Amino acid sequence: xxxxxxxxxxxxxxxxxxxxxxxxxxxxxxxxxxxxxxxxxxxxxxxxxxxxxxxxxxxxxxxxxxxxxxxxxxxxxxxxxxxxxxxxxxxxxxxxxxxxxxxxxxxxxxxxxxxxxxxxxxxxxxxxxxxxxxxxxxxxxxxxxxxxxxxxxxxxxxxxxxxxxxxxxxxxxxxxxxxxxxxxxxxxxxxxxxxxxxxxxxx
Amino acid sequence: xxxxxxxxxxxxxxxxxxxxxxxxxxxxxxxxxxxxxxxxxxxxxxxxxxxxxxxxxxxxxxxxxxxxxxxxxxxxxxxxxxxxxxxxxxxxxxxxxxxxxxxxxxxxxxxxxxxxxxxxxxxxxxxxxxxxxxxxxxxxxxxxxxxxxxxxxxxxxxxxxxxxxxxxxxxxxxxxxxxxxxxxxxxxxxxxxxxxxxxxxxxxxxxxxxxxxxxxxxxxxxxxxxxxxxxxxxxxxxxxxxxxxxxxxxxxxxxxxxxxxxxxxxxxxxxxxxxxxxxxxxxxxxxxxxxxxxxxxxxxxxxxxxxxxxxxxxxxxxxxxxxxxxxxxxxxxxxxxxxxxxxxxxxxxxxxxxxxxxxxxxxxxxxxxxxxxxxxxxxxxxxxxxxxxxxxxxxxxxxxxxxxxxxxxxxxxxxxxxxxxxxxxxxxxxxxxxxxxxxxxxxxxxxxxxxxxxxxxxxxxxxxxxxxxxxxxxxxxxxxxxxxxxxxxxxxxxxxxxxxxxxxxxxxxxxxxxxxxxxxxxxxxxxxxxxxxxxxxxxxxxxxxxxxxxxxx
Numbered sequence: 187x188x189x190x191x192x193x194x195x196x197x198x199x200x201x202x203x204x205x206x207x208x209x210x211x212x213x214x215x216x217x218x219x220x221x222x223x224x225x226x227x228x229x230x231x232x233x234x235x236x237x238x239x240x241x242x243x244x245x246x247x248x249x250x251x252x253x254x255x256x257x258x259x260x261x262x263x264x265x266x267x268x269x270x271x272x273x274x275x276x277x278x279x280x281x282x283x284x285x286x287x288x289x290x291x292x293x294x295x296x297x298x299x300x301x302x303x304x305x306x307x308x309x310x311x312x313x314x315x316x317x318x319x320x321x322x323x324x325x326x327x328x329x330x331x332x333x334x335x336x337x338x339x340x341x342x343x344x345x346x347x348x349x350x351x352x353x354x355x356x357x358x359x360x361x362x363x364x365x366x367x368x369x370x371x372x373x374x375x376x377x378x379x380x381x382x383x384x385x386x387x388x389x
Numbered sequence: 390x391x392x393x394x395x396x397x398x399x400x401x402x403x404x405x406x407x408x409x410x411x412x413x414x415x416x417x418x419x420x421x422x423x424x425x426x427x428x429x430x431x432x433x434x435x436x437x438x439x440x441x442x443x444x445x446x447x448x449x450x451x452x453x454x455x456x457x458x459x460x461x462x463x464x465x466x467x468x469x470x471x472x473x474x475x476x477x478x479x480x481x482x483x484x485x486x487x488x489x490x491x492x493x494x495x496x497x498x499x500x501x502x503x504x505x506x507x508x509x510x511x512x513x514x515x516x517x518x519x520x521x522x523x524x525x526x527x528x529x530x531x532x533x534x535x536x537x538x539x540x541x542x543x544x545x546x547x548x549x550x551x552x553x554x555x556x557x558x559x560x561x562x563x564x565x566x567x568x569x570x571x572x573x574x575x576x577x578x579x580x581x582x583x584x585x586x587x588x589x590x591x592x593x594x595x596x597x598x599x600x601x602x603x604x605x606x607x608x609x610x611x612x613x614x615x616x617x618x619x620x621x622x623x624x625x626x627x628x629x630x631x632x633x634x635x636x637x638x639x640x641x642x643x644x645x646x647x648x649x650x651x652x653x654x655x656x657x658x659x660x661x662x663x664x665x666x667x668x669x670x671x672x673x674x675x676x677x678x679x680x681x682x683x684x685x686x687x688x689x690x691x692x693x694x695x696x697x698x699x700x701x702x703x704x705x706x707x708x709x710x711x712x713x714x715x716x717x718x719x720x721x722x723x724x725x726x727x728x729x730x731x732x733x734x735x736x737x738x739x740x741x742x743x744x745x746x747x748x749x750x751x752x753x754x755x756x757x758x759x760x761x762x763x764x765x766x767x768x769x770x771x772x773x774x775x776x777x778x779x780x781x782x783x784x785x786x787x788x789x790x791x792x793x794x795x796x797x798x799x800x801x802x803x804x805x806x807x808x809x810x811x812x813x814x815x816x817x818x819x820x821x822x823x824x825x826x827x828x829x830x831x832x833x834x835x836x837x838x839x840x841x842x843x844x845x846x847x848x849x850x851x852x853x854x855x856x857x858x859x860x861x862x863x864x865x866x867x868x869x870x871x872x873x874x875x876x877x878x879x880x881x882x883x884x885x886x887x888x889x890x891x892x893x894x895x896x897x898x899x900x901x902x903x904x905x906x907x908x909x910x911x912x913x914x915x916x917x918x919x920x921x922x923x924x925x926x927x928x929x930x931x932x933x934x935x936x937x938x939x940x941x942x
Contacts (some may be wrong), residue, residue, distance in 0.1 A: 187510065187511065187563060188563065189511070189560030189561070189563055189564060189565070189566045190560060190566045190568070191559055191560025191561065191566050191567075192560055192561070192562075192563070199806075207860045207861045207863055207864075208829040208861075208863070208864045209829075209860060209861075209862070209863020209864035209865075209866065209867060210860055210863060212767075212863075212864060212867070213863075216764070216767060248857050249857070268856075268860070269853075269857070271768075271771075272769070272771040272852075272853035272856055272857075273771070273853045275771070275772045275853075276853075300768065303768075304768060
């Protein structure tokens with residue numbers, strides 16, 4: 187079994203050899219390590235992408251918008267990912283972001299996961315019929331974690347999830363009332379000697 | 390009185406870092422402190438009469454066990470080489486997490502002696518190999534087998550029976566990744582498991598030499614005197630492979646140097662130095678001179694450094710004994726200021742290390758802060774502006790921004806990874822091929838490029854926009870934001886200049902390991918000795934932390 191350290195190093199060096207700048211190669215190393223740790227086949231996809239990249243051109247997107255439609259060439263998932271991560275603080279104001287024709291979308295996934303941590307919001311990522319919920323770069327939930335090599339995503343949709351509770355107010359209140367049973371009623375004398383006692387709050 | 394931490398622009402110069410010495414913060418000393426109450430055991434010792442075979446040693450506490458597995462092999466003298474290009478060694482070792490099963494040992498017997506081309510598993514933590522100092526080993530065997538102890542002055546001239554030529558950890562060749570074990574309290578300090586491996590290897594060398602002597606002459610042989618064992622360590626040959634490590638781990642480097650600087654600052658802030666503490670400082674300082682006078686090296690570079698160190702120390706001791714009163718307030722601060730005026734870097738840093746000796750209370754809290762999580766600083770804050778980044782560079786890289794990289798001598802070398810051994814190497818870009826495959830270790834040059842590019846960019850532009858056109862500088866943009874928060878994370882020197890002395894980078898790291906007596910064999914590799922004078926495993930429970938200065942050597 188390869189260690190994550192080896193996976194990081196080899197992914198970084200191969201990305202550099204494939205023509206990416208060192209700083210971008212470092213990003214790919216960390217991403218591949220993270221996906222492999224979560225059991226997502228990053229090495230398979232990266233290896234396949236770099237072999238195809240020798241024979242085919244890919245679109246290198248710079249500024250990311252709400253709708254990114256390049257029909258002639260497929261988007262490079264690494265360039266798109268780096269720029270998505272770099273620009274995410276502006277992008278989170280958009281309700282939804284779409285890409286058409288993204289090559290090897292598994293390689294785009296970790297950038298979005300890291301973006302979730304940067305903005306402090308969960309992100310829902312739809313890759314055709316596959317759904318990934320990215321939780322602050324701590325975990326990834328999906329209906330499709332190990333589909334092997336995915337060469338193309340016809341459609342990618344990204345939605346920033348608002349930080350909202352998963353329960354209603356009544357459910358919270360009921361649980362809170364139960365938790366209150368661990369509290370002790372204070373006597374008058376204890377109230378008198380508590381923190382701040384004897385001081386005026388109007389000084 | 391509040392003392393400021395020393396300026397990173399001065400401390401992080403290579404000539405300064407290359408003058409650091411071992412101290413109470415050193416990893417081999419903190420390893421011994423941490424493991425002194427663990428149970429040591431020799432679990433297996435299955436060597437033939439020539440000393441070839443398998444041995445297992447362990448440290449145990451509660452449910453945690455670490456086992457060193459040793460494989461000693463016959464080696465033709467023509468095959469023995471300390472170079473990283475070697476493929477066979479006298480002995481090979483791995484530190485296993487837990488008790489190895491018979492299947493583990495058989496698996497490892499096939500893999501560990503192959504070293505870099507073998508495959509380890511997540512159950513192994515560190516990997517190493519070592520060669521005998523044949524002259525010394527044979528002399529000890531011959532002496533013991535005749536019932537005599539070996540010639541101490543001959544042993545002192547070398548200092549060890551074996552020298553390791555590499556110690557690997559953290560995921561190399563399939564070894565366990567650091568994330569699997571990083572939460573174990575006993576290994577919070579850096580390189581603890583590497584230190585454990587080297588320490589147990591040292592014991593193996595004594596057991597092996599005793600065993601071979603006994604096998605040679607069972608009736609007459611005696612065991613090597615434990616006091617002589619104590620005076621021997623484990624040698625180590627170290628080359629350029631270690632140098633890029635400190636560039637590639639900026640927050641770790643920061644935490645090492647910050648710990649040292651924080652300890653120095655707090656010692657300088659002591660208003661009243663107690664007599665017992667000043668006495669200990671002077672006692673250890675005087676004893677330590679012996680370590681320097683027995684520091685053998687053929688390197689003119691190092692001989693010169695030793696000569697100046699001895700001269701400066703002589704002046705310093707003279708000053709302490711004749712002109713100094715420890716009852717004055719802030720005595721160690723006065724000492725430090727005197728050193729800055731009257732001594733070279735080698736002596737200043739030597740005394741800084743010695744000042745720590747009386748102060749466990751100041752040193753110990755820093756030890757567990759010397760690890761780091763590099764990943765936490767990996768993301769670039771792309772919402773910051775060009776102006777902010779330029780200000781960081783002007784503040785943190787003052788000297789580097791003055792270097793003219795259009796001059797050949799400032800751009801002479803390049804770092805690359807050798808195809809043969811996948812190890813970092815340094816070469817002249819104007820004489821050797823391969824500079825198009827240069828590693829991103831020319832930080833000073835790339836920081837200067839970044840600064841020049843920032844200077845013609847719009848101040849209010851954010852870094853995400855800057856990177857759209859300048860991703861070729863992404864690796865140094867990341868570093869600049871790291872150095873903003875971690876002031877000692879960057880070497881303030883040009884690592885590709887004609888005048889670079891790579892062994893300064895090695896020496897920095899080895900001083901934190903706790904190595905004594907650096908012996909440069911060229912400007913690119915050196916030999917050292919570790920654990921010389923250290924207590925033996927059976928002596929750990931009640932050992933004297935001043936052992937570094939009690940060596941027979």
